[in-house]
Amino acid sequence: MSRIYEALQKAESERKVERQGNEPRLPAEEMSPTSAAAATLEYDLPTSFSEPQVVPSIAEQHPLGELNPNVIPRFPWNPSVDRLPSLLERGPAIEQFRSLRSRVYEARDIRPIKSILVSSGLPQEGKSFISANLAVSLARHKNSKVLLIDGDMRRYTLHELLGTESHPGLAEYLAGKATVEQIMQRPDENQGSANHALANLTFIPGGNGGDKAADLSGSARFGELLRLAAPYFDWIIVDSSPVVPVSDGVNLARSCDGVLLVARAGVTKYAVAQRATSELRASNVLGFVLNAVHENPQTGSYYGYNSNKE
Numbered sequence: 001m002s003r004i005y006e007a008l009q010k011a012e013s014e015r016k017v018e019r020q021g022n023e024p025r026l027p028a029e030e031m032s033p034t035s036a037a038a039a040t041l042e043y044d045l046p047t048s049f050s051e052p053q054v055v056p057s058i059a060e061q062h063p064l065g066e067l068n069p070n071v072i073p074r075f076p077w078n079p080s081v082d083r084l085p086s087l088l089e090r091g092p093a094i095e096q097f098r099s100l101r102s103r104v105y106e107a108r109d110i111r112p113i114k115s116i117l118v119s120s121g122l123p124q125e126g127k128s129f130i131s132a133n134l135a136v137s138l139a140r141h142k143n144s145k146v147l148l149i150d151g152d153m154r155r156y157t158l159h160e161l162l163g164t165e166s167h168p169g170l171a172e173y174l175a176g177k178a179t180v181e182q183i184m185q186r187p188d189e190n191q192g193s194a195n196h197a198l199a200n201l202t203f204i205p206g207g208n209g210g211d212k213a214a215d216l217s218g219s220a221r222f223g224e225l226l227r228l229a230a231p232y233f234d235w236i237i238v239d240s241s242p243v244v245p246v247s248d249g250v251n252l253a254r255s256c257d258g259v260l261l262v263a264r265a266g267v268t269k270y271a272v273a274q275r276a277t278s279e280l281r282a283s284n285v286l287g288f289v290l291n292a293v294h295e296n297p298q299t300g301s302y303y304g305y306n307s308n309k310e
């Protein structure tokens with residue numbers, strides 16, 4: 001059994017403490033300093049650090065212009081319900097993501113937010129799972145229009161969850177090789193009930209940033225993309241790479257209104273979560289989502305999400 005737990009309100013009160021001059025702290029009871037295993041570090045650690053570079057002359061190649069939502073191409077998505085449980089009509093996962101969605105709405109009541117980057121310290125902690133399911137949950141509520149962006153241009157996976165094409169995507173756009181309408185996708189509502197359920201979702205896949213992902217993520221063109229898209233969407237959710245091994249997520253976060261951090265229960269070490277918070281200190285960290293918690297059957301919630309058919 002597992003559940004997703006958000007600590008947004010707690011993080012907000014911690015930010016108040018931080019503003020008074022103290023170091024940011026993580027909610028101790030949500031983080032296990034004695035976690036069983038650390039996430040595998042799959043990314044190559046940079047040997048030296050340099051300032052993010054702005055890719056020059058891109059705006060001249062493909063001026064941003066206006067976004068016309070009516071010309072966004074429709075794709076026959078084939079989403080994976082196993083990896084997108086928020087697509088179901090009912091069930092425990094729906095409750096968990098509703099709860100996360102409510103916390104996000106509460107955060108917006110405190111301070112206006114539209115674009116939220118989802119990140120974590122290391123790979124495999126659940127960033128893509130949380131960002132995709134949060135986006136779907138938001139898109140199925142109050143007729144909200146949601147843009148989901150795969151900002152992990154190295155290990156992009158969101159197209160797999162949606163069952164669609166991965167190119168052209170954000171990387172090609174930031175490199176000036178594609179226009180905004182060329183990288184956006186909408187579901188073809190005539191292609192089955194799942195596509196119909198995702199009618200309010202627009203998707204930008206990762207594209208292939210490869211070795212250039214760090215430079216691309218530092219491009220001013222990302223902020224311009226968000227400004228261009230903002231009038232047409234209620235929410236913009238951005239998945240990202242882990243922030244400990246690479247700087248891409250920190251770069252993208254500079255253009256977002258808020259950041260949600262993910263920690264995986266029993267996996268994410270306290271020091272890694274702390275380091276992730278520290279890397280993103282210049283951004284508005286809304287709080288942590290504790291992902292894949294294994295409930296004690298005697299204390300677990302009755303609607304705990306059984307994600308892996310145990």
Ligand SMILES: Nc1ncnc2c1ncn2[C@@H]1O[C@H](COP(=O)(O)OP(=O)(O)O)[C@@H](O)[C@H]1O
Pocket residue numbers: 002083120122123124125126127128129130157291292307308
């Ligand atoms: N709460 C969860 N329940 C079930 N599977 C999960 C959960 N969170 C993540 N996973 C799975 O764990 C793997 C890693 O998650 P992912 O979101 O890709 O991590 P990241 O984006 O941080 O690298 C994926 O196979 C994903 O489907």
Ligand SMILES: [Mg+2]
Pocket residue numbers: 127128129152155157239240
């Ligand atoms: Mg991912």
